[in-house]
Amino acid sequence: MHSFIQHLPKVELHLHIEGSLEPELMFELAQRNQVEIPFNSPEEVRNAYQFTNLQSFLDIYYQGANVLLHEQDFFDLTWAYLLRCKQDNVIHTEIFFDPQTHTARGVAFKTVIEGITKALEQAKSELGISSQLIMCFLRHLSEEDAIETLQQALPYKEKIVGVGLDSSEQGHPPEKFTEVFRQAREAGFLAVAHAGEEGPALNIRNAIDILGVKRVDHGVRCVEDEALVAELAETRMPLTVCPLSNTKLKVFQEMTEHNIVELLRKGLCVTINSDDPAYFGGYMTDNFNAVANAHPMTHAELAQFTLNAIEASFISDAEKQALAEKVDHYVASHA
Numbered sequence: 001m002h003s004f005i006q007h008l009p010k011v012e013l014h015l016h017i018e019g020s021l022e023p024e025l026m027f028e029l030a031q032r033n034q035v036e037i038p039f040n041s042p043e044e045v046r047n048a049y050q051f052t053n054l055q056s057f058l059d060i061y062y063q064g065a066n067v068l069l070h071e072q073d074f075f076d077l078t079w080a081y082l083l084r085c086k087q088d089n090v091i092h093t094e095i096f097f098d099p100q101t102h103t104a105r106g107v108a109f110k111t112v113i114e115g116i117t118k119a120l121e122q123a124k125s126e127l128g129i130s131s132q133l134i135m136c137f138l139r140h141l142s143e144e145d146a147i148e149t150l151q152q153a154l155p156y157k158e159k160i161v162g163v164g165l166d167s168s169e170q171g172h173p174p175e176k177f178t179e180v181f182r183q184a185r186e187a188g189f190l191a192v193a194h195a196g197e198e199g200p201a202l203n204i205r206n207a208i209d210i211l212g213v214k215r216v217d218h219g220v221r222c223v224e225d226e227a228l229v230a231e232l233a234e235t236r237m238p239l240t241v242c243p244l245s246n247t248k249l250k251v252f253q254e255m256t257e258h259n260i261v262e263l264l265r266k267g268l269c270v271t272i273n274s275d276d277p278a279y280f281g282g283y284m285t286d287n288f289n290a291v292a293n294a295h296p297m298t299h300a301e302l303a304q305f306t307l308n309a310i311e312a313s314f315i316s317d318a319e320k321q322a323l324a325e326k327v328d329h330y331v332a333s334h335a
């Protein structure tokens with residue numbers, strides 16, 4: 001089973017690039033940029049990663065991002081993640097970045113996007129990994145701030161496929177961002193949003209109905225509304241689920257309690273993703289293994305997570321077909 005998972009072609013749709021900052025690189029960048037961090041070693045950083053809920057994680061995550069200042073830093077961060085993708089046989093990845101986390105500290109939008117996209121281009125040519133980029137608005141900030149961020153993104157529109165919504169879900173529901181999502185969709189961006197991670201099933205409905213999202217990030221609290229679950233199955237609305245994140249942030253106490261396999265078997269377009277792998281102790285293969293250990297599955301079911309992610313991805317139909325053929329071929333060769 002573990003060998004099947006290790007080599008299975010994978011597609012990641014929910015990865016915050018700032019959440020792939022490993023403690024070792026955090027230290028290196030802190031020294032390189034002479035940024036003070038309240039830790040004496042990478043071990044100390046790791047020991048601080050004891051989370052009780054989403055907010056307890058976000059406080060540490062935004063602090064970690066302070067070491068990112070220059071284009072080279074964003075390149076190094078992204079390249080390190082892409083090398084991990086290669087190890088895990090991730091063949092396509094759609095990456096989130098949080099521009100406001102950086103522009104609020106005086107780092108230019110251009111610095112962030114140039115560093116990330118140069119690494120993505122290099123990964124395409126040197127590692128054979130394709131990608132898309134999604135810009136997230138921070139929901140704890142105002143909609144005006146998000147609208148200003150959308151304006152800053154317009155010159156780079158050809159590098160960004162969509163907009164998303166992340167950060168603290170409690171108290172910041174999807175409808176707070178109705179206007180900026182309307183403007184983003186009008187400008188041609190696809191929409192996604194975190195919803196139903198810590199917030200209620202109603203946030204999932206509103207992300208779909210009001211923000212016009214093409215995918216829901218997390219969405220695991222959909223089970224609190226039976227009619228919604230039926231509708232998600234019927235419409236094949238994708239959920240980008242992050243199993244290790246959910247147990248680390250106590251959305252589920254144990255992986256055995258996680259509902260991802262139940263949702264898969266109900267016909268929902270659920271996918272497995274790593275969210276913030278440096279903080280939650282695992283990349284794509286680790287997430288697949290954690291789910292499979294707690295919920296025994298067939299090879300076909302494991303492969304279905306990748307097929308769902310291909311279906312849910314923001315690439316052309318021809319590209320989807322080429323990726324799906326790789327998965328089908330892999331499964332057939334392991335029959």
Ligand code: ADE
Nearest residue numbers: 016166167168194275276
């Ligand atoms: N930003 C980074 N990871 C996140 C998560 N799991 N939920 C909300 N915002 C995030």
Ligand code: ZN
Nearest residue numbers: 014016166275
């Ligand atoms: Zn996330």
